[in-house]
Amino acid sequence: MSDWKRIVAGVDFTDHALNALREAARWTRRDKAELHVVHVVESLVITELQETLKTPIEDMEAQVREDTISRLNSMIEEASLEGYRLVDETPMTQGKQDGMTAEVRLGNPTEELIATLNDHQADLLVMARNSTSSPERGAGTYAVRCVRKGPADVLLVRNEHTGRFKQIAVGVDFSEQSERAVRAGAELAKRDNAELTLVHVFYPPWEVVHFSSLPVDTSPAFQNEYRQLLTDRLKNLAAPHVEGRPHVKYDVYPAATHGSGMVDYLTEIKADLAIVASHGKSNIKRFLLGSTAERVIRDSPCSTLVLKDQPS
Template identity: 30%
Template sequence: MLSIERILFPTDFSEGAARAFPQAAYLADWHDAELHILNVTGRYQHDYEEDRERFPVSQDTLTEWLRRSAESGPGPNEPDLSALPIAQEQVESAAPAEAILNYTEEEAIDLTVMGTHGRRGVDRMLFGSVTEEVVRKAPCPALTVRADADRAPSEAIRRVLVPVDFSEASDTAVRHAKEIAMTYGAEIDLLHVVHEPVYPAAYGFEPVSFPTGEVIDNVEAQLADLARETIGYEHVMIEARAGNPASEILDYTEENDVDLVVIATHGRTGLDRVLLGSVAERVLRRAPMPVFVVKPDRKSLVSSTPAETAATHE
């Protein structure tokens, strides 16, 4: 089971924040965790007074956010918000991301749940500013939800996708996905994308044909071993395919009705280079469902492996 004691939900009262709230509420309820609601405002904002007046967030507003993705009334497993331990705080700052990051440190937050659209001053901002900075720098995992996402389920997560590149980072993602899947009673899909090498004509030679079929067979055998050894239960699908990693991941989510993507921010790109700005960033920007981001060098919500424990103490 995931070890979650404190969940942070930053809100700017935007649609993106409202779409993310059900994820925060359900996870807090299922894990008996404290739910921290944080609003960062400032006198520079055109609606500064309005933000101050609607904080703390009322029970009626929280209930409206909770049921926003539901087609009808309350579901059978809907959290009782009146019984949920909720802490609310409003801070003034001209640097929202910095204020959110400071709060995660001060309150020992285990998981941040936030929308990928928000506000800065009068203008709306997209992922690439506040949310991106929090995902990059937070000392804990983050769950992001797009404001315009086609699918933002709360309790109805049935299929979890984990892109795997066989790095230590993706191993961490797989272990988190296992526990998340157990929480929701979901199935897991493991996907590896073989990126075929492309050589410029300026190299002056005909490239040798890449043995795509053979490589895919080998990779799927490795994925099967990973599923058996790390997840250890039968509800796992594996697939290897060739192409551009980000594009193939996104295509897979659409083709297979994926409800949640669990992805690591480090991979095989040089010396432990952060993937944000490449594969993970494209998935975060475009995935039509929530994305759970883990970082192997930061706080983990699952028990460490012996190798990770040793590495932490080196």
């Protein structure tokens, strides 16, 4: 059974966001979930317009809202989302039909997106990886902030992605959170008929300087045995979730850091979806986002699904 029954799609009016909206709709249809589409107009934009044009702030907000509603309706129509309609005469400029809603909000984009997630008790936020402000720098600023501060899982859709995923990679560090990532990966791979790879990135102990004075075997035979032990742990952790699935691969990947290693691995296997937990085994809970997850979010060559900690 899917973890995602209430999905929010946060959109601007770029082609990247259009792709993300279509992917959100695909997940909604597949999981028979509710979908809420939201566009946030930054309050600073309205303030600057009002100060420049000397228009009363109430009139400016009304005009911006009306124009944005029209653009959002056009975007929804272009995405071919049947059943969606904005009801612009309602106070909240929000319409609903068959569990599908859309709205325009005014304010700080990150705060309003998180408020939308809370208002709808959303399980998943879907956004484009890139924003209009930083298309060349990996995940956009708002996307990263929503992963850090939001209460829901976050799917960041790569700009060029369309249709089903074909190569899904799950980062596993043997924590409880990564076990959930394995379960999610197995479920998504089954639904998209995709190949599933479970990978554990590790720092080779035989390359650590302070081990040189300890009786640690550094022979090729020991290294192979060490890798096999890690692979066996992967298989044991995954067994309850991948039983009967023919297209599952297990890999262990040496790297200087977990985050950089995961990004390199995703590039090597040409993954089109990475799944990681927001906090791994070595991350202290007080940090807003685990270092591995943040590196993957920023530098991943593919779409990324970040799973937030669930209440125990």
